[in-house]
Amino acid sequence: MTATAAGTAPAAAETAVPTPSLARRTLAVFTRNKLALAGAVVLVALSAFCFLGPLFHSTDQVHTDLGQANLAPGSPGHPLGTTDLGYDMLGRLMTGGRTSLEVGLAAGLLATFIGTVYGSVAGYFGGWLDAAMMRITDAALAIPALFLLVVVAAIVTPSKLVLILIIASVAWLSPARLIRGEALALRSRDYIHAMRLMGGGGTRAVFRHIVPNAIGTVVVNATFQIADAILYVAYLSFLGLSIPPPAADWGSMLSAGITYTQVGYWWLIFPPGIAIVLVVAAFNFIGDGLRDAFDVRLQKSGGNR
Amino acid sequence: MTGSTASTDSTASTGSTGSLLLRVDDLHVEIAGRDRTVHALDGVSLDLAPGEALGIVGESGCGKTMTALSVLGLLPGGGRITGGSIDFGGTDLATATEPVLRGVRGNSIGMVFQDPLTSLNPTMTIGAQVAEPLLLHKGLGKAEAWQRAEEMLRLVGLPTPGERLKNYPHQLSGGMRQRVAIAMALICEPELLIADEPTTALDVTTQAQILELIDDLRSRLGMAMILVTHDLGVIARRVDRVAVMYAGKTVERAGVRTLFAAPRHRYTQALFAALPERAADESQPLATIPGLPPSLVTRPAGCRFAPRCGFATGECRELEPELSEVVLPLPATSRNGDSAPAPGPRTAPHGPATGDIPEGRAGAARRGAHAFACFHPVDPAVDPVAEVVPAAPAAPPSRADETLLALTDVTKDYPLHSSPFALRRRAAAAVVSAVAGVSLIVRRGETFGIVGESGCGKSTLGRLVVGMEEPTRGTVRFADRDIAALDRRALRAHRREVQLMFQDSYASMDPRMRVGAILREPLVIQGIGDRAAQNARIAGLLDDVGLDRGAVDRYPHEFSGGQRQRLGLARALALSPSLVVADEPVSALDVSVQAQILNLMRDLQREKGLAYLFISHDLAVVRHLADTVGVMYLGKLVETGPAASVFDAPLHPYTRGLLDTAEQPDPAAEAAGAPLGGEAPSAADPPSGCRFRTRCPAAQEICARIEPAPAEPAVPGHRVACHFPLVAAAGR
Known part of the structure; x- marks a missing residue:
């Protein structure tokens, strides 16, 4: 009789097609968000411009050529004009962008990584360890970040690597606090208890359960961190504390161009300024889109319960 | 006592025979979701006479709650009524405008929801909330409304109602909150009370009190009631008629006694057969219903129960059976199914009322008659339960008499305030005494059931056994080794031996991992x-x-509740443990699925020689599965012994009370002797001496002074901690 055979009959879902992974479904929701998609497109376009552009518009960004200084946009060979030292503006925008993107991306990711590990360890283990670790971040957060950056950058001569480390060293604080909150909530979940009852320890809890389950927060935060890091690079360069010339980034280009605002050399200001605004906005839109995507995924699985 | 209440009520209803209070006819409701539309209700027909009580039962996801919500016009977002009518006292609520509905809600129809905490506003005082409907609907002044509110709170049995008026919901216990919610629903003296799982979130003892209260108020105020529940035990003695719902349709309607005695629809039959109380013999597996209710996104052709039905034929898969009245071959019961066993004029108002209903439609079955939608109904001549219960006898497990787990005087206190930087003051610290001196022995291969009300410490005991918590005092010995003395490596190895099966398997699995x-x-x-x-x-x-x-390639959220519980069990068994602590493993499941899981647990126990520590508040489930039972009250193990002995001849007054309080799924059941009154005191301040004395009918002065020591006054192996064990009464 069917009614009774069921106790042992296979009752699982019949289809053999594996469910698409969570990452893939998150991506599907993300692509439905127009603004986020636009952000991603802008970002890809800007990266292509900075990294592939020099292949099509090759320029000398090392030697100055005062004979070609301050040409207006539209001059032959210089679609965006030249700087006060005769560098081609379009080419400089590409090389400068490379510095900004590389340093911003690396610093943002590094800060997120440090912050995530620090925060989840503090949150998972709790107790006095958590209290001690969080007081350290509180203390560090009390020092104005820009002040710290300026002091450090004034002591060491920045290279790209130094710049990345300096920025990451102040930027990890906020993700640490954020993830610590997540970890506090996650550590009392039943699946953490279940894992502990199997004999698992703290490392496994943090890296296999807490971090993956906080991934939404982590990824969203990472995009904002990158945007912030790009801005930090710009601040530092603007204050003249960035990588020394002839290397350039968008911040130092702004700084150099600001001298000539009164003469009306607008092409020295607008292109790097717009580029910074675009890339920061793009990262923020992507972050918003990702946050929605992760939220929806959670709602869906929650709604099925 | 309750059995007679039902007939008294129906007598009251015969007085106002003339018309129906509520008639839901062929109701269709659709809920538009993000990317699909769910046909939540697809042809629901009910009717209700004034003063009558109707029960709606079915598995979860069958549209019970949706029916109740559509009567009130409170459908969730995206939901709308796409067909049919809801006639309430001459108004069609299906098409009524919002102002009309507002005038009905809380005024002529009162509603009690499942969760008493979320249905009360935490920022308003009890008085303000209970009086609110009066201000809205009756236009009373504040002083008068509050006075009426106080009377109503007294009526629902809230002690010192005058003071409670100024309290906030969080200051009341769960049972008290549900009383307040009932008071709110009844303050305008509605003609109809809709109670949606009103006791599901409550303890057995509180549940009995609330159901008793609703019963009592209903007969006093002469109102009709719709009781929505998944629990057949709740419905048995509390309603006059029952509607069984399946997949958005009414599949069977009958008087409660008729339905319980002779269900005709195969679904109803299967639901009954899955009840642990109905199991012929404790050693037999329970009958189950395979599969799950359909998703209702599509409207399946044919009978919707056909895929899960053992009697389905080609006809069932193609044609849809209509809900139609049957003429039973039994005499006397043919017209109004209930009259046979009930004394007195147990006549539902079928005479004049029948004329009101158009004949020849799906919902045209006559009132009070037994109607069902099935091509191959149960033959009432055959015992409906015996037919689905398998005959396959399983050999009883051979149990070694080896002690696997031994708890000695285990105590767990939780400090009331804790902080990493708090100064540790050893003395004078306030504690919650969750488990207080529990000693028990679990043998290899046996099932030890622990029962008790919520807050009695049974879950904490489970956590102590698996090692999630460390006992404040006492020892947990497993296979003759003290767990507390194990070093790190030995503890990790020990983990293989004891595993925990969680109540909510979904929460116990990482949602980002595949199975x-x-x-x-x-x-x-x-x-x-x-x-x-x-x-x-x-x-x-x-x-x-x-x-x-x-x-293996799927995620936990893709599985149903029962399947997740199977996964939970699979994971618990992965390390081949010898003891599985199961903390309420079936309490969140439907009866049909619950039976599947219980059978599975039993089969695996026989196969693998597992021991279970089975924690549950459900006496029937524990009785079905357990070999040995322990009854806990407020952190104390008050009674232990062989299951048969404890359930048939309880020695502790608390066990007796629990058994008397449990709702039997049998409308003809004897009224309980002495259901437990009151609520368990706080574990932060337990009573002196015997902790049960504050609710004990036999309590005397000695109980307050001296804590009773466990003894074996009747049968060896049956221990009880009571000064006045029910030895004499054990024979009854």
């Missing part, structure tokens, strides 16, 4: 086997619990 990874995790942690061996083990586990091997 394969979830089942692999214990093997990886314990370093068992290489990847291929682990894969083989995982496949074997899935086979054991009756899940498809393809499940």
Whole structure:
């Protein structure tokens, strides 16, 4: 009789097609968000411009050529004009962008990584360890970040690597606090208890359960961190504390161009300024889109319960 | 006592025979979701006379709550009524405008929801909330409204109602809050009370009190009631008629006694057969219903129960059976199904009322008659339950008499305030005494059931056994080794031996892991086997619990509640433990699925020689599964012994009270002797002496002074901690 055979009959879902992974479904929701998609497109376009552009518009960004200084946009060979030292503006925008993107991306990711590990360890283990670790971040957060950056950058001569480390060293604080909150909530979940009852320890809890389950927060935060890091690079360069010339980034280009605002050399200001605004906005839109995507995924699985 | 209440009520209803209070006819409701539309209700027909009580039962997801909500016009977002009518006292609520509905809600129809905490506003005082409907609907002044509110709170049995008016919801216990919610629903003296699972979130004892209260108020105020529940035990003695719902349709309607005595629809029959109370013999597996209710996104052709029905034929899969009245071959019961066993004029108002209903439609079955929608109904001549219960006898498990787990005087206190930087003042610290001096022994291969109300410390005891908590005092010995004395490595090895099966399996699985990874995790942690061996083990586990091997590529949220519980069991078994602590493993499941899981647990126990520590508030489930039972009250184990002995001849007044309080799924059941009154006191301040004395009918002065020591006054092995054990009464 069917009614009774069921106790042992296979009752699982019949289809053999594996469910698409969570990452893939998150991506599907993300692509439905127009603004986020636009952000991603802008970002890809800007990266292509900075990294592939020099292949099509090759320029000398090392030697100055005062004979070609301050040409207006539209001059032959210089679609965006030249700087006060005769560098081609379009080419400089590409090389400068490379510095900004590389340093911003690396610093943002590094800060997120440090912050995530620090925060989840503090949150998972709790107790006095958590209290001690969080007081350290509180203390560090009390020092104005820009002040710290300026002091450090004034002591060491920045290279790209130094710049990345300096920025990451102040930027990890906020993700640490954020993830610590997540970890506090996650550590009392039943699946953490279940894992502990199997004999698992703290490392496994943090890296296999807490971090993956906080991934939404982590990824969203990472995009904002990158945007912030790009801005930090710009601040530092603007204050003249960035990588020394002839290397350039968008911040130092702004700084150099600001001298000539009164003469009306607008092409020295607008292109790097717009580029910074675009890339920061793009990262923020992507972050918003990702946050929605992760939220929806959670709602869906929650709604099925 | 309750059995007679039902007939008194129906007598009251015969007085106002003339018209129906509520008639729901062929109601269709659709809920538009993000990317699909769910046909939540697809042809629901009910009717209700004034003063009558109707029960709606069915598995979860069958549209019970949706029916109740559509009567009130409170459908969730995206929901709308697409067909049919809801005639309430001459108004069609299906098409009524919002102002009309507002005038009806809380005024002529009162509603009590499942969760008394979320249905009360935490920022308003009790008085303000109970008086609110009066201000809205009756236009009373504040002083008068509050006075009426106080009277109503007294009526629902809230002690010192005058003071309670100024309290906030969080200051009341769950049972008290539900009383307040009932007071709110009744303050305008509605003609109809809709109670949606009003006691599901409550303890057995509180549940009995609330149901008794609703019963009593209903007869006093002469109102009709719709009681929505999944619990057949709740409905048995509290309603006049029952509607069984399946997949958005009414599949059977009958008087409560008729339905319980002779269900005709195969679905109803299967629901009854799955009840642990109905199991012919404790050693027999329970009858189950395979599969799940359909998703209702599509409207399946034919009978919707056909895919799960053992009697389905080609006809069932193609044609849809209509809900139609039957003429039973039994005499006397043919017209109004209930009259046979009930004394007195148990006549539902079918005479004039029948004329009001148009004949020849799906919902045209006559009132009070037994109607069902099934092509191959149960033959009432055959015992409906016996027919689905399998005959296959299983050999009783051979149990070694070896002690597996021994708790000695285990105590767990939780400090009331804790902080990492708080100064540790050893003395004078306030504690919650969750478990207080529990000693018990679990033998290899046996099932030890622990029952008790919520807050009695049974879950804490489970956590102590698995080692999630450390006891404040006392020892937990497993296979003759003290757990507390194990070093790190030995403890990790010990983890293999004891596993926990969670109440909510979904919460116990990482939502970002596929099932394969979830089942692999214990093997990886314990370093068992290489990847291929682990894969083989995982496949074997899935086979054991009756899940498809393809499940490894899926995520936990894709499974139903019952399947998740199977997964939970599979993971608990991954390390081949000798003891599984199961904390309320079936309390969140429907009866049909619950039976599947209980059968599975029993089969695996026989196969693998497992011992279970089975924690549950459900006496019927524990009785079905357990060999030995322990009854806990407020952190104390008040009675232990062989299951048969404890349930048939309880020695402790608390056990007796629990058994008397449990709702039997039998309308003809004897009214309980002495259901437990009151509520358990706080564990932060337990009573002196015997902790049960504040609710004990036999309590005397000695009980307050001296804590009773466990003794075996009747049968060896049946221990009780009571000064006045019910030895004499044990024979009854």
